[in-house]
Amino acid sequence: MSNSHPFSDADWATLASQIKSWALELGFSQAGICDTDLRSQEPKLQQWLDAGMHGEMQYMAEHGMKRARPAELQPGTLRVISVRLDYLPAAAGFATNLSDPFQAYISRYALGRDYHKLMRQRLKQLGEKIEQHVGAYGFRPFVDSAPVLERPLAAKAGLGWTGKHSLLLNPQAGSWFFLGELLVSLPLPVDEPIQQDCGSCVACITMCPTGAIVSPYVVDARRCISYLTIELKDAIPEELRPLLGNRIYGCDDCQLVCPVNRQAPLGKEEDFQRRPQWRDQSLLSLFLWDEATFLKMTEGSAIRRIGYQRWQRNLAVALGNAPFSEEILALLMAEQQHPDALVREHLQWALAQQQQKQQQQQKENRQQQRLIRIIQLGLPRDA
Known part of the structure; x- marks a missing residue:
């Protein structure tokens, strides 16, 4: 089969269902499908860039609106297969690390293996699995490797809704998951977004140590501890240093206080479990x-x-x-x-x-x- 073959709607629907099953077999926690139309995101992205909230992340400004146009990254792209992979480690050690100021706190996503290669390889395998069934077609996997607005795409694909901290929230998995995308040139049926929001909850805004969530859904990266400890190459502004506490790599505070995360499942991926060198350091x-x-x-x-x-x-x-x-x-x-x-x-x-x-x-x-x-x-x- 090729993507030019005159499949019926039922054929494409069957393939879409198979793709989601294959994604689960490859170890992903969930998969969804959406189109490439992110025009509604462009004004917000431009406003955020114009305000300088991307800080030193010049690549954000350099790619500009290309981030909202997946088809420009991979010509011929018709759909985006968005996947999530839960990572919350069993021995997260939240309370002990944050309550002991002599211990180092490292964001929970970084306690195990780097997720980029693992997820990209599995997305490539998913693309090849599809190819075995439809014949040659265009596909390309992305995991933080190109200017892609992964959260809006995942929201369109029905993986969750955008929280006021700007992270994606899933009703069953909270926000403790990685996202990845497979851009494909197949006219697959798309999934419906989740019709849910955070209501009146402002826990993440209130509890952010540096006040980086300047308004609902808007994060000023220049104040975000994850940006300050990971992305920023220069000196950390003096006025913000006392607010970092013992957080030496990233920050999870907005996720820790989120009520949606209370029932979040532990990640099953062995590679994402806490490595021995990050225990009680x-x-x-x-x-x-x-x-x-x-x-x-x-x-x-x-x-x-x-x-x-x-x-x-x-x-x-x-x-x-x-x-x-x-x-x-x-x-x-x-x-x-x-x-x-x-x-x-x-x-x-x-x-x-x-x-x-x-x-x-x-x-x-x-x-x-x-x-x-x-x-x-x-x-x-x-x-």
Whole structure:
């Protein structure tokens, strides 16, 4: 069969159903089909770019409206097969990591293997599986590898609705999933979008540590912790550093507070489970990794993409945000002449934060000792 063959509507509907079954067999959690018309997204995308909310992500502006025109990426494209793959690891360790400011917090999607290659390979297999049944046709897989508006496409394909944090929400799976697309030159029947929204809930907007969700459905990347710790190549703005806490790679806060995520299933993919090196890692121990250790420990991980310099930059900020510690202070004192200028500047900031906390602690200790002496002497407390 070829896509020019005069199939009946029933033939295309049968193929669409088979494609979804094949996607599940390949390990995807769900698949849906939509057309390529994203014209309704173009004004919002242009407004977001004009406001500079993409920050240093120049590729967003360079591709411009091409992001909303899948057929320009792959000529002949008629449909987009959108897939989701659940990733929430069984040992996510949310509470322990975020509540202990001496531990490093890494976004849950990055605890296992980098998803890009795995999903792209499976999408390619799906494309080839279709080819075995219809003959030669045009297809191309995408997983964050080209200017594609994957969330609006997934929403059109019935995989979920757009939450106020701009992430896609699925009524059964929440938002803990990866998305991928297979652009095809086949006139498959399309799926209906989910008619659901977030109602009056504003939990993600209220709880965002840096106020990056500036209005419902609009995220200013320049304030987003994921952008600051992953995409930003330069110095993290000083006024935002204290708000990062112990988050050294990405942030999950908007997902953590989302009520739709309460019943989200755990991911079944073994490659996405939490790797041993990300269990109970202190900020100090991670900062002491040399570059060779960093590269070894992040092999096959999305974390490697930020490089050793930004890894240390992020850890320096987290060390400054930690409660006062003699060990942290000693490390920061010893690293004042760090050879990398970007890392050194963040370490110096962290040192100032720790020294400030040390002074505050000393002041509180003196006040406490004075109170103890007053009580021991039986004097009035305002003496």
